[in-house]
Amino acid sequence: xxxxxxxxxxxxxxxxxxxxxxxxxxxxxxxxxxxxxxxxxxxxxxxxxxxxxxxxxxxxxxxxxxxxxxxxxxxxxxxxxxxxxxxxxxxxxxxxxxxxxxxxxxxxxxxxxxxxxxxxxxxxxxxxxxxxxxxxxxxxxxxxxxxxxxxxxxxxxxxxxxxxxxxxxxxxxxxxxxxxxxxxxxxxxxxxxxxxxxxxxxxxxxxxxxxxxxxxxxxxxxxxxxxxxxxxxxxxxxxxxxxxxxxxxxxxxxxxxxxxxxxxxxxxxxxxxxxxxxxxxxxxxxxxxxxxxxxxxxxxxxxxxxxxxxxxxxxxxxxxxxxxxxxxxxxxxxxxxxxxxxxxxxxxxxxxxxxxxxxxxxxxxxxxxxxxxxxxxxxxxxxxxxxxxxxxxxxxxxxxxxxxxxxxxxxxxxxxxxxxxxxxxxxxxxxxxxxxxxxxxxxxxxxxxxxxxxxxxxxxxxxxxxxxxxxxxxxxxxxxxxxxxxxxxxxxxxxxxxxxxxxxxxxxxxxxxxxxxxxxxxxxxxxxxxxxxxxxxxxxxxxxxxxxxxxxxxxxxxxxxxxxxxxxxxxxxxxxxxxxxxxxxxxxxxxxx
Numbered sequence: 001x002x003x004x005x006x007x008x009x010x011x012x013x014x015x016x017x018x019x020x021x022x023x024x025x026x027x028x029x030x031x032x033x034x035x036x037x038x039x040x041x042x043x044x045x046x047x048x049x050x051x052x053x054x055x056x057x058x059x060x061x062x063x064x065x066x067x068x069x070x071x072x073x074x075x076x077x078x079x080x081x082x083x084x085x086x087x088x089x090x091x092x093x094x095x096x097x098x099x100x101x102x103x104x105x106x107x108x109x110x111x112x113x114x115x116x117x118x119x120x121x122x123x124x125x126x127x128x129x130x131x132x133x134x135x136x137x138x139x140x141x142x143x144x145x146x147x148x149x150x151x152x153x154x155x156x157x158x159x160x161x162x163x164x165x166x167x168x169x170x171x172x173x174x175x176x177x178x179x180x181x182x183x184x185x186x187x188x189x190x191x192x193x194x195x196x197x198x199x200x201x202x203x204x205x206x207x208x209x210x211x212x213x214x215x216x217x218x219x220x221x222x223x224x225x226x227x228x229x230x231x232x233x234x235x236x237x238x239x240x241x242x243x244x245x246x247x248x249x250x251x252x253x254x255x256x257x258x259x260x261x262x263x264x265x266x267x268x269x270x271x272x273x274x275x276x277x278x279x280x281x282x283x284x285x286x287x288x289x290x291x292x293x294x295x296x297x298x299x300x301x302x303x304x305x306x307x308x309x310x311x312x313x314x315x316x317x318x319x320x321x322x323x324x325x326x327x328x329x330x331x332x333x334x335x336x337x338x339x340x341x342x343x344x345x346x347x348x349x350x351x352x353x354x355x356x357x358x359x360x361x362x363x364x365x366x367x368x369x370x371x372x373x374x375x376x377x378x379x380x381x382x383x384x385x386x387x388x389x390x391x392x393x394x395x396x397x398x399x400x401x402x403x404x405x406x407x408x409x410x411x412x413x414x415x416x417x418x419x420x421x422x423x424x425x426x427x428x429x430x431x432x433x434x435x436x437x438x439x440x441x442x443x444x445x446x447x448x449x450x451x452x453x454x455x456x457x458x459x460x461x462x463x464x465x466x467x468x469x470x471x472x473x474x475x476x477x478x479x480x481x482x483x484x485x486x487x488x489x490x491x492x493x494x495x496x497x498x499x500x501x502x503x504x505x506x507x508x509x510x511x512x513x514x515x516x517x518x519x520x521x522x523x524x525x526x527x528x529x530x531x532x533x534x535x536x537x538x539x540x541x542x543x544x545x546x547x548x549x550x551x552x553x554x555x556x557x558x559x560x561x562x563x564x565x566x567x568x569x570x571x572x573x574x575x576x577x578x579x580x581x582x583x584x585x586x587x588x589x590x591x592x593x
Contacts, residue, residue, distance in 0.1 A: 005165055005168060006165075008161060008164070008165040009161075009162055009165035009166060011161060012157075012158045012159070012160075012161030012162035012163075012164075012165055012211075013158065013162055013208065014158070015154050015155075015157055015158030015161060016155055016158030016159055016161075016162060016204070016207060016208075016211075017158070017199065017201075017204055018154060018158070019151050019152065019153070019154030019155030019156070019157070019158055020098075020151070020155050020201070020203065020204055020207070021151075022147060022150065022151030022154065022155075023147075023148055023151030023152050023155055024060055024062050024065070024151075025151075025410065026144050026147035026148040026151055027059055027060050027148055029144055029345070029346055029410060029411075029412060030141065030144040030145070030148065046085070046086040046308060046311060047086070047308075048086075049083060049085075049086025049087045049089075049090060050086045050087070050089050050090035050093070050304060050308065051090060052087060052090060053066060053070075053086065053087035053088065053089065053090020053091045053093075053094060054090035054091070054093040054094035055090075055094065056090075056091075056094065057090065057091040057093075057094025057095050057097075058094040058095075058097040060344075062095070062201065062203065063091040063092055063094060063095035063202060063203070063234060064200055064201060064202070064234055064237035064238070065343060065344065066087070066091040066094070067088055067091055067237065067238040067241075067253075067256050068237060068238060068241040068340050068343060069340065069341070069343075069344060069347070070084045070087050070088060070091075070238075070252055071084075071238055071241045071242055071249045071252045071253050071340060072241070072249070072338040072340035072341050074248050074249045074251075074252040075246055075248070075249035075338050075340070081248050081251055081252055081255070081315055081318070082311070082312070082315055084252045084255065085255055085259075085308075085311040085314055085315060086308065086311065088252070088255055088256045088259060089259060089303075089304040089307065089308060089311075090304070092231065092259070092260070092300040092303070092304065093297075093300045093301055093304060095202055095203050095234075095300075096293065096296045096297040096300055098203035098206070098207065099203070099206045099207070099210065099289075099292060099293040099296045099297070100293045100297070102156075102159055102206075102207045102210050102289055102293075103210065103288075103289035103290040103292065103293040104289075120156065120160050123152070123153040123156045123157060124153070126149040126150075126152060126153050127149065127150055127153035127154075127157075129146070129149055130145075130146040130147065130148070130149030130150035130153065131146065131150065132146070133145055133146025133149070134146035134147060134150065140412050140413045140414070141412075144412070159207060159210075159211055162208070162211035162214075163211045163214035164214070166211060166212055166214055166215050167214050167215060182222040182223075182225065182226055183219065183221045183222045183225075183283075184225070185224075185225040185228075185268060185272065186225075187225075188222060188224070188225025188226045188228070188229060189225045189226070189228050189229035189232065189264070189268075190229060191226055191229060192205065192209075192225065192226035192227060192228065192229025192230040192231075192232070192233060193229035193230065193232045193233035194229075194233065195208070195229075195230070195233065196229070196230045196231075196232075196233025196234050196236070197233040197234075197236040200234075200236060200237045201234070202230045202231060202233065202234035205230045205233065205234075206227065206230055206292060206296055209223060209226060209227070209230075209292055210288075210289040210292045210293075213286075213287050213288050213289055213291075213292065216286050218286065218287045219283065219284055219285065219286060219287060220282055220283050220284070220285050220286075220287045220291060220295075221283035221284060222287070223287040223291070223292055223295065224271075224283070224295055225268070227292065227295050227296055227299065228264045228267065228268060228299065229264075231260045231263070231264060231299065231300070232257075232260050232261060232264060234260070235253070235256050235257040235260055238252075238253040238256045238257070239253045239254075239256075239257060241253060241340055242254075247322050247324070250322055251315075251318035251319065251321070251322050252318075254317075254318040254321055254322065255314050255315065255317075255318050258314050258317055258318065259303070259307060259314060260303075262307065262314075263299070263300075263302075263303030263306070263307060264299075264303075266303075266306065267299055267302065267303060337351060337352065337355055337398060337399070337402045338351075339402075339405070342405060342406060342409060345406060345409040345410060345411050345415065346411075346412070346415055348402075348406050348409070349406065349411070349415045349418055349419060352399065352402065352403060352406065352418075352419065352422055353418075353422070355395065355398075355399055355402075356399065356422050356425060356426055356429070356479075357479070357480045358395070359392060359395050359396070359399070359426065359429050360429060360475075360476045360479055360480060361476065361480075362388050362391060362392055362395075362433070363388075363392065363429050363432050363433055363436075363472065363476065364472055364473060364476045365384075365388060366384075366385050366388040366389070366392075366432075366433055366436040366437075367432075367436055367468065367469055367472040367535070368469060369381045369382075369384055369385050369436075369440075370385065370436050370439045370440060370443075370465065370469075371465045371466065371469050373385075373440065373443050374443065374461060374462065374465050375462070377443060377444075377447040379444075381440075382440045382443065382444050385436055385437060385439075385440040386437060386440065388433060388436070389433045389434065389436065389437040392429065392430055392433040393430060393433070395426075396426050396427070396429070396430040399422070399426050400423065400426065403419050403422060403423050406419055407419055421545050421546070424541070424545055425479070425541075425542050425545055425546075428538040428539075428541045428542050428545075429538075429542070431534070431538050432472070432535050432538050432539070435531040435532075435534055435535050435538075436531075436535070438527065438531050439528055439531050439532070442524050442527050442528055442531075443528075445524070446521075446524055449520075451520060451521055451524070452521075453521060453525065454511065456507070456511075457507075457508070457511070457521070457525060460500075460503075460504045460507065460583060461504075461525065461528065461529070463500065463581055463583065464497060464500045464501065464504065464529055464532050464581075465532065466581070467493065467496065467497050467500060467536075467577070467580075467581045468497060468532040468535055468536055470493065471490055471493045471494060471497065471535075471536050471539045472535065472539060474486050474487070474489050474490050474493070474539070474543075475487075475490055475539040475542050475543060478490070478543060478546060479542060479546060482546070484546065484547055487542075487543040487546045487547050488543070488547065488569070488570075488573075489573055490539050490540055490542075490543035491540050491543060491544070491570065492570050492573040492574035492577055493536070493573070493577050494536040494537060494539060494540040495574060496574060496577040496578055496581055497532065497533055497536040497581075498533050498536065498537075499578070500529075500581055500583065501529045501530065501532070501533040503583050504525070504529050504583070505526060505529065507583070508522050508525055508526070
């Protein structure tokens with residue numbers, strides 16, 4: 001091979017790796033995180049876990065990506081270590097699909113229809129369709145399909161280029177002797193492991209081996225140990241992902257390593273012991289892409305069948321390697337935002353939603369406690385509200401930073417809008433928690449000063465508290481379930497709360513003039529009702545964000561005003577809430593006790 005032949009081979013390798021990454025990223029983006037969410041929820045049955053791991057990996061074309069996701073799941077407490085084992089095994093099976101696709105490039109036949117199955121025949125057509133979809137169609141999903149087709153075409157073109165570039169090496173004795181040396185199981189495994197560790201993709205390294213088969217110098221005996229080593233080398237990605245994670249996540253990466261090490265050791269031992277007695281003649285046969293795919297698949301399937309029943313032993317081995325420290329729980333509690341998920345942006349968006357929903361639930365709890373202490377002061381409830389406020393602040397900081405990083409990733413138009421919505425909503429949720437803290441502080445101050453509102457002021461306060469709790473319930477439920485009808489109820493109720501606040505302040509001024517209320521109590525009442533009104537306004541912001549998120553409206557408040565003007569439902573709801581929370585009816589009902 002001359003200099004230009006070497007450059008052609010390097011160029012083919014570059015296109016091959018780029019095409020594989022492009023196709024995998026586009027497939028993952030098009031899946032929109034749905035596959036990973038299924039993987040997250042359905043792993044209690046070991047066999048089901050294997051099938052799911054294989055299915056997800058076959059779609060996103062990367063066992064490394066699936067394993068990294070699993071490490072992230074375990075680190076976040078979403079998945080137990082025992083559940084992760086089956087998924088990891090399945091990922092090894094799923095990655096073999098790539099080798100079967102690449103083996104199609106070795107099809108040789110004069111039959112027209114058989115030649116059509118060869119990627120070099122249909123890849124140009126796919127590339128043309130992909131370019132048309134990307135350049136001339138303004139539809140995100142179709143653009144993603146186009147990117148997948150282009151990625152596949154580039155992948156196959158790179159494969160063909162590599163194969164063509166290495167063919168002259170068949171006449172180079174040094175190259176032929178190099179692959180003869182690989183028939184040594186230990187050396188072959190080391191080469192396969194190092195190559196895969198460097199490019200961090202077993203699919204890609206297997207593809208390179210398949211391209212080398214074009215020289216005719218690669219025998220089955222030389223390919224076998226290299227493939228075994230490739231399965232070990234792919235563990236490097238998961239091991240690197242475990243750095244900085246908790247102990248259980250590091251154990252998950254070790255389970256991946258032990259599965260491949262033990263599987264390789266058992267497979268190689270049994271195979272070469274049998275070869276010693278039987279003498280497999282096919283080891284000297286020339287390997288091709290299909291043979292490589294068969295070996296790759298058989299090894300991973302057999303390893304899974306043998307080791308799946310012993311999955312608990314793999315878990316115990318991981319625990320022996322990383323012992324459980326005193327006070328350590330077996331699983332982490334709660335879901336956290338793991339940066340490993342950023343490698344799959346669509347899934348990271350889904351995890352962000354989980355985090356924001358958890359934040360919303362905390363807000364509802366804090367508001368419920370505010371209503372409770374208004375009726376009957378409780379120091380523990382006040383302390384809980386203070387703790388919730390600190391927790392919400394911390395989550396808002398974490399989410400803001402995570403969303404900023406996520407926004408730099410390749411996102412679909414829908415996901416991009418979603419994270420923008422989350423960025424604005426978490427600010428409103430955080431402000432609501434600040435106001436609940438302020439209300440709790442005011443209630444504590446009144447209790448310690450032994451100050452009490454008049455019966456009428458107490459009834460008015462109870463009314464606006466109940467209205468605010470209702471609007472927070474609507475906001476949280478509407479946000480979590482994506483219920484726009486629920487969200488639409490918020491704006492009219494927010495306007496009613498604003499009017500109640502004005503009426504309460506007006507009534508307070510009259511009581512103050514008549515000497516029926518002190519200035520201190522008046523200030524406390526004003527602070528509380530003002531905080532409640534602002535909570536309602538932030539609820540309105542969240543609802544309007546939700547209603548406008550799937551439209552092209554950017555001025556949210558203008559959007560809401562336009563809705564009010566043209567929708568009779570708003571007027572009907574407003575009148576209903578005005579009747580329900582009427583101060584005029586207050587004295588005639590049993591609300592005042």
